[in-house]
Amino acid sequence: MKSALEIWETALGELELQINKSNYRTWFEKTSGLSYQGDHFVVGVPNTFIAEYLDKSQRSLIEKTLIGLLQKPVTVVFSVNNEQENRTMTYGGYAQLPAPPKQPRLNLQYTFDSFVVSDCNRLAYAAAMGAAAKPGQRSYNPLVIYGGCGLGKTHLLHAMGHVAQAEHKRVLFTSAEQFTNEFVSSIRERSTEDFRTKYRSAEMLLVDDIQFLSGKQQTEESFFHIFNELHNTDRQIAVTSDRPPRSIPMMEERLRSRLEWGLTAGLQPPDLGTRLSILRTKARKEGVNVTPDVLDLIAEHIKLNIRELEGALNRVIAYAKLLGVQVTPTVASEAMVDIAPKQPKLPPPPSLLLETVARYFQIPMPDLKSHKRDKQTVLARQVAMYMLRSETEWSLTQIGKELGDRQAITVSQACRKIASNIEQDTELKQKIAAIQEQVSLLQDEPSGRVQRNTANS
Ligand code: ADP
C-alpha cells in the first residue's frame, strides 16, 4: 500500500496534465496528501480560500483521478492547516483530522536505486552519492543540484537523506519555502533561538528549491548564518535550485558565492534512451506489462519532464484499466490525445514584457522609459524592472539603459523593493502574477509574433 503522500504525488502528476498550468500552480501546487483511511482521502491545502475553491470546483475531477488510481470509491476531504489559530479546519464534512507533519518527510520511493542514470544526470547522481557516502567533505560541500522542472532534483536530495539516515545521521530535509515559513513564525512566536538550534544541530541539511529564498532578505540572512555554522564544522549541506546559483536573481552575493564553494551539478532533460529506461522501470514496478511499442510512443510524446513522463504512463495504464483492455499503441494514443507535449519555455522577449506592463498599468510605453515620477508610473517602472530581471536574461545595466537610461544600482534597488513588497502586499503579488500570465499567453499565441522553438514538435 502506498502512502497518502505518494498517492497524491501521482494524482498531482495526472491532474497537472488535465488542467492548465496557471490553474494548476494556483490551486494545486502547495497541496499534499495527508492521510488515506477507509474511503476518505485527506488533502492538505495552505489556506481556506484554496480549500473552498477545490471543494466547490475541482472535487469531481480530483475524486475521479483518485478513483482511477486506487480503483475504489474515494471521498476527498480538504484540510487547512491554520497556523495563526493553530488548528486544523477541514472541508468536505470530516472533522478532527491530525495536523500535517511540520517537517516534510523523505519519500521512500526516491532512492539512488530507483534513479535511472544516464549522461544527462550522471554527474549530479555521482556527486549526490559521494556526498551521501562521505558527508562534509569540502569538495562536495555544499552540493548544489540544479535543473529544470521534473528532472529529478528532489529525488536525488531525498536519496541522500535516506543514505545518511541509514547511517543514523541527523538529517534535516526542508524546502526553502518551508524554511521561510518556519523562520517567519519563529519571529512571530519569539522562538528564533529554537529555530536556529534546530537547524544548527543538523548533521546533514537538505534544502529543496533554494531559489525561493531570493529576495527574502531576512530569511536569506538567517540561512546564511546557519550555512556558515554547518559548513565550518563540516556538516554536509545540499541544496537544489531551478538554475545555477549565479543565475538566481536577487540572491545576496555572499550566499551565492558560498553556494559555489563546493560542487555544482546540473541535470539535463533525458534523451530518448533514458526516457525509455525510466518508463520500463516504472512499468515493471507497477507490475503492468507494457509493450515496447507503447513505451516508444510515450517516450516520443513527452520529452522534457520526467514527472510528466511518469504521469503519461500512469494515465495510459489507468485508461486501459478503465476500458478493461490491453495497452496497445492505439489505446495509448487515445489516452494521451489531450496531453500536449510541452515546449521548453523560453524567456519572454523583453519588448513583449514591457508592452504588457505598460498596458496593464494603463500608461503609455514612452512614460515607462521617461523620467515621470507620478506614483502609478513609478510603480509600473519598478515592476517592469523586477520582471525583466527575474524573467529575462537582461543585465541590470541593460535594464537601466532601456528604462530611461538609469543606473544599474537604481534597477537593483527597485528589484529588491518589489521583491520585498511582494512578501507583504498580496495585491501587488496578484498584479505581478496577472502580468506574468498575460505575457505567457501572448508568448504562446500561435500567431507567430514571437519566435518559438519548434525543434521538438
Ligand atoms: P524536480 O525536483 O527536479 O522537479 P523530481 O525529483 O520531483 O523533479 O522528479 C520528478 C519525478 O520524476 C519523480 O517521481 C522522480 O522519481 C522521477 N525521476 C526523475 N529523475 C529520474 C530518474 N533519473 N530516474 C527515475 N525517476 C526519475
Ligand code: MG
Ligand atoms: Mg523538486
